[in-house]
Amino acid sequence: MALPATDDFTGTAGTYLSSRTGWTTGQMRADMYLRTGGYCAAEIAGSTNYAAYRWIGDAFNGNHYSQALAQALFGSSGIGVTVRCQSASNSYYGFTLNTAGAKIVRCDSGTLTTLVFDELTYTAGFTMRLEVNGTALTAIYNGSTVLSTTDATYSGGGAGIHGTNDLGSSQMIDNWEGGNIGGSSTPVPVFMAQYRQRSA
Secondary structure: OOOOEEEOOOOOOOOEHHHOOOEEEEEEOOOEEEEOOOEEEEOEOOOOOOEEEEEOOOOOOOOEEEEEEEEEOOOOOEEEEEEEEOOOOOOEEEEEEEOOEEEEEEEEOOEEEEEEEEOOOOOOOEEEEEEEEOOEEEEEEOOEEEEEEEOOOOOOOEEEEEEEEOOOOOOEEEEEEEEEOOOOOOOOOHHHHHHHHHHO
């Protein structure tokens, strides 16, 4: 495999990500699985339970990004992308999004700490992206920076995804990509994201 790494989550609906090539889990209080239509959803398991997956198909530089199309969002819980995921523990930086707001979090051995947040209204159908460069963390949605902060806890690791869901309808992402900063990337075009959202 080669960077940028990608996954469009095409496969048999109900398949857990833990059995999908290229991924390994660091946190399994809940899980993430494939949904009909080729999406990845957070399992319905309660707001205190969440899943985090790290891409192991490729090695990342310390400065890299993780991005995905936010296919379905709701008013609680959240789904998102992660960077500097650690190989030996449930530790990473994450950009989490729902319709009630967004936040950049740091997960330390399974304990989540919010580094920065907002309470803006977000709609599904656009690409969310988290970049890490040195100690700078930048969260981007629909091509615009929405959050930024700095943290020096983790200096290396890989890209991935995470999510939680306590609702009857699943938060979902699609078209995940992870790559090094300075390399090529292929954000989902706005018109395509809107088409996918309308046709879901």
